[in-house]
Amino acid sequence: MRNRIRAIAFNTFREAVRDRVLYNLVVFALLIVGSSLIFGQISIGVERLVLVNLGMTAISLFGIVIAIFIGIGLVSKEIEKKTLYTVLARPVHRWEFIVGKFGGLVGTLTVNAGFMAIGFFAALLYLTHRFEPADGYLLVALYFIVLEFVLITALALLFSTFSTPLMSAVFAFSLFVIGTFAEDLRGFASMSTGVTKIAMETVSRLVPNFAAFNVISQVAHSQAVPGRLIFYNTIYAIVYAAVCLAASVLIFERRDLK
Amino acid sequence: MQRNRVTFVASAVLVVGTALSIVTLHKIDEVREGSALREVLWIPSAQTVKRMSLGYDGLLADIYWTRAVQYFGGHHHAHSTDYQLLKPLLETTTTLDPHLIPAYEFGSIFLAQNPPEGAGDPTAAADLVKKGIRENPEAWRLWYHLGFIQWQELRNPSLASQSFLEGSKVPGALPWMRVMAAALAQNAGNAETARYLWMNIYQSTEDKMIRENALKRLAALKSDEVVQKLQNLIDQYQQQQGHYPSSFQELISVGWIRRVPLDPLGYPYQIQNGRVVVARPAELPFITKGLPEGSQASNMPRNPSN
Numbered sequence: 001m002r003n004r005i006r007a008i009a010f011n012t013f014r015e016a017v018r019d020r021v022l023y024n025l026v027v028f029a030l031l032i033v034g035s036s037l038i039f040g041q042i043s044i045g046v047e048r049l050v051l052v053n054l055g056m057t058a059i060s061l062f063g064i065v066i067a068i069f070i071g072i073g074l075v076s077k078e079i080e081k082k083t084l085y086t087v088l089a090r091p092v093h094r095w096e097f098i099v100g101k102f103g104g105l106v107g108t109l110t111v112n113a114g115f116m117a118i119g120f121f122a123a124l125l126y127l128t129h130r131f132e133p134a135d136g137y138l139l140v141a142l143y144f145i146v147l148e149f150v151l152i153t154a155l156a157l158l159f160s161t162f163s164t165p166l167m168s169a170v171f172a173f174s175l176f177v178i179g180t181f182a183e184d185l186r187g188f189a190s191m192s193t194g195v196t197k198i199a200m201e202t203v204s205r206l207v208p209n210f211a212a213f214n215v216i217s218q219v220a221h222s223q224a225v226p227g228r229l230i231f232y233n234t235i236y237a238i239v240y241a242a243v244c245l246a247a248s249v250l251i252f253e254r255r256d257l258k
Numbered sequence: 259m260q261r262n263r264v265t266f267v268a269s270a271v272l273v274v275g276t277a278l279s280i281v282t283l284h285k286i287d288e289v290r291e292g293s294a295l296r297e298v299l300w301i302p303s304a305q306t307v308k309r310m311s312l313g314y315d316g317l318l319a320d321i322y323w324t325r326a327v328q329y330f331g332g333h334h335h336a337h338s339t340d341y342q343l344l345k346p347l348l349e350t351t352t353t354l355d356p357h358l359i360p361a362y363e364f365g366s367i368f369l370a371q372n373p374p375e376g377a378g379d380p381t382a383a384a385d386l387v388k389k390g391i392r393e394n395p396e397a398w399r400l401w402y403h404l405g406f407i408q409w410q411e412l413r414n415p416s417l418a419s420q421s422f423l424e425g426s427k428v429p430g431a432l433p434w435m436r437v438m439a440a441a442l443a444q445n446a447g448n449a450e451t452a453r454y455l456w457m458n459i460y461q462s463t464e465d466k467m468i469r470e471n472a473l474k475r476l477a478a479l480k481s482d483e484v485v486q487k488l489q490n491l492i493d494q495y496q497q498q499q500g501h502y503p504s505s506f507q508e509l510i511s512v513g514w515i516r517r518v519p520l521d522p523l524g525y526p527y528q529i530q531n532g533r534v535v536v537a538r539p540a541e542l543p544f545i546t547k548g549l550p551e552g553s554q555a556s557n558m559p560r561n562p563s564n
Contacts, residue, residue, distance in 0.1 A: 043324040045360030050324075053316035060314070180312045210313065217316030221357045 004092050005100040012104025013111075016070055021108065024062050028116050031058055032123045051127055052138065052220040055120040060145045060216070062116070063109050064176060067149050070108070071156025072168035074101045075252065095249040102157050102245055109149040117142050134222035137215075140230060144213040147237040151208050152176060154244035161251045179210035208240055304346075304353035311354065319355030326351055326361070330368045334375065341377035344368055348386055352393075359397055362390030366403050370411045380411035401425025402435065405442075415442045434458040453479050477522035478544035481536060485548035488519060488527060488534045502532030521548075 016022075032055055039050040075098075078084035087097060121138075125131065155175055159168035178185075182204055189200035212233055215225050311318045326347040333341055348365040351358060368376050370383035387404040394400065401421050409418035422439035425431055434454075441451040453476065460472035491514055496502045503509055506518045506529065518526045525537035527548065536548045 039320070039324060042328060043320070044327050044364050046320050046323055046358070049316070049358070050320045053314075053320050057314045057317045177312060181309070184309070214313035216314065217319070217355055217357075220316050223357075 004096050005103060008087070008092070008097055008100025009102075009104035009107060012074070012101050013108045016066075016105070016108040019070070021066055021070065022112060022115070024066065025112070025115050025119070028058055028062060029119050032119060048124070048128060049220050051120075051123060053216060055116075055123065056138070056141055056145065056216040056220075059113050059116045059120065059142065060148060060214075063113055063145065063149045064152050066112065067105065067109055067152040068156050068169055068172045068176075070105055071153050072160050072165045072172060074105065074157055075160040076163075076165050076168070094252050098157065098161070098245060098248050098252055102153060102241075102248075105153045105157075106150055109153065110146055113142065113146055113149070132222075134224075137219040137222065137225055140225045141215050141219045143230070144215055144233060147233055148210060148213045150237050150241045151179075151210070151213075151244075154241035154248075155208065158244045158248045158251075161248045161255065175207060176210060179208040180214075181211070182207050182209040183211045209236070212236070304350040307350050308354050315354045319351050319358055319361075322347060322351040322354060323358060323361050326365065326368070330376075337374045339373035341368075341373070344377050345379065345382050352386070352389060356389075356393035359390070359394060359400070362387055362394075362397075362400055363403055366407060370407050380407050383407050384412065396428060396430075398425045398428035398431035398435065401428065401431075405438065409442060418442050432458070432462055434462075449479055449483065474542070475544050478542055478546075480522050481542055481545050482547045484519060484521070485527070485534045485536070485545075489547075491515070492529065492532060492534060496532060503529060505529055 032051070035050055035054045039047060043050065075084075078087070084097075088094065121131075124135070124138075152172065156168060156172040159171045163171065185200060185204035185207070189197055189204055192200050212229070215229075218225065307318065307322075308315050326344065329343055329347060330341070333344075344365075348361060348369070351361045351365070355361075366383040366387045369386060370376060370378075370380045372378045384404060384407045387400050387407065390397065390400045391404065401424050405418040405421035405425065408414045408421055419439045419442035422435050422442060426433075426435035426439060438451070438455055441454060456472045456475040456479070460469055460476065463469060463472075491509060492502060495509060495512070495514070506515065506527070509515045510517065520526055521536050521542065523538065523541055528535050528537060530550060533551075534548050535550045536542055536545060539545065539549050
């Protein structure tokens with residue numbers, strides 16, 4: 001079972017690399033170097049801040065875009081190209097296929113983020129000449145970004161099991177946007193009454209809370225991230241992704257592929 | 259062969275077309291009299307910008323701050339007196355990232371300076387720094403900025419003294435903050451107090467821009483002091499001789515001074531219609547005395563030490 005999932009995950013990774021997904025690293029490198037040079041010239045007192053904010057934002061946004069655009073095709077592309085039938089003709093369970101695809105894309109995104117992180121820290125070292133203990137918080141922000149990838153990949157995969165790629169992209173991106181407003185939704189719920197309050201409260205609890213994962217601005221100012229937040233965010237991402245995967249498996253198991 | 263020709267033609271069209279479109283766009287801008295380039299704050303609400311940032315508010319704050327710096331720099335360079343967008347740009351910047359200390363420090367300077375050096379709105383500058391203090395109670399330098407604005411721009415030394423005192427209580431604040439508080443309370447801000455302040459700033463920072471600024475301030479204080487002394491001599495000469503001296507040679511000939519006095523830049527002071535003036539006022543931006551007729555005193559950036 002593990003071998004089969006691993007094989008599917010590895011193939012998903014290989015396919016992503018073959019699709020030239022890692023080309024975004026070149027854009028990232030240019031962005032980091034260019035911004036460091038330009039902002040140093042045209043702004044005042046924010047060289048390091050710009051590097052951290054831009055670097056982290058780029059790692060996050062590039063990953064989310066890749067997660068959505070590859071995630072939405074994970075299942076539908078296999079059906080369209082009829083390659084799914086050759087996979088499922090082998091002794092592979094449908095749920096293994098889903099979990100393998102998910103693992104492969106999360107792996108791709110993690111490797112991609114890892115390369116970007118190396119480039120980012122190299123640029124930071126070049127700018128500041130030395131690392132400080134507070135720079136360790138940047139690793140926490142990176143970890144949270146990877147957790148975001150886990151969530152968005154699970155969502156994109158879920159939509160991919162029952163919808164067209166275009167609609168899946170719309171759904172996944174919309175949920176990402178709504179998720180960044182999750183805390184506002186809870187604020188609205190607290191101001192409402194009756195059925196509206198219950199509906200708002202329910203929606204705010206169901207949508208993925210992406211706001212909790214964004215600590216870029218905080219770590220850019222060398223502010224610590226509480227250990228409890230790291231713990232709870234990890235649990236939340238794992239549980240939410242598991243729920244999405246379970247829903248994906250349920251849909252995919254019942255889907256008529258003929 | 260055919261393929262090569264197509265490649266050549268397509269490349270030529272690409273290059274020429276791009277160049278032509280840029281030129282045409284430039285002409286369109288000319289026809290529209292800059293309307294396409296008008297400065298607009300696309301989203302006036304800082305909170306809305308924060309919401310729309312999708313959590314990437316740190317980067318957006320950096321972009322807004324850079325935009326504020328460029329806006330100020332562009333207008334300052336053009337000797338403009340209209341800094342309408344400066345305050346909302348700074349408001350958006352500091353709402354997006356309340357911990358962006360340079361935005362409070364330099365932003366308040368941009369706001370407080372009199373036009374054309376700045377927006378000439380010291381009240382808004384003080385409000386901006388107060389917001390910074392609320393969001394960053396550990397940043398003692400913001401108390402310094404507040405005190406400076408209250409002392410130099412709002413002409414309220416007692417309020418400034420309180421601000422310096424409050425700032426001196428913040429852990430890490432340099433001792434001269436307390437001295438400044440006492441000096442302002444006692445002397446309401448005389449030249450000695452100012453000299454003490456700038457000397458401390460010069461000695462306690464490694465920032466090149468701040469050190470140069472402090473040196474210019476010290477030079478201006480020195481020049482003001484000398485101009486006042488020379489003016490007293492000229493007034494005395496006028497009382498004795500019945501007319502103003504046309505040059506310092508006349509004061510030398512009566513033995514009141516030994517040589518033509520030089521300003522801190524090394525240029526000789528001049529006498530114009532009985533008034534002592536500096537030769538190059540633009541190079542002594544902070545002087546308040548010895549300005550030729552038609553010139554205005556200005557306040558340029560200053561900053562406390564780290």
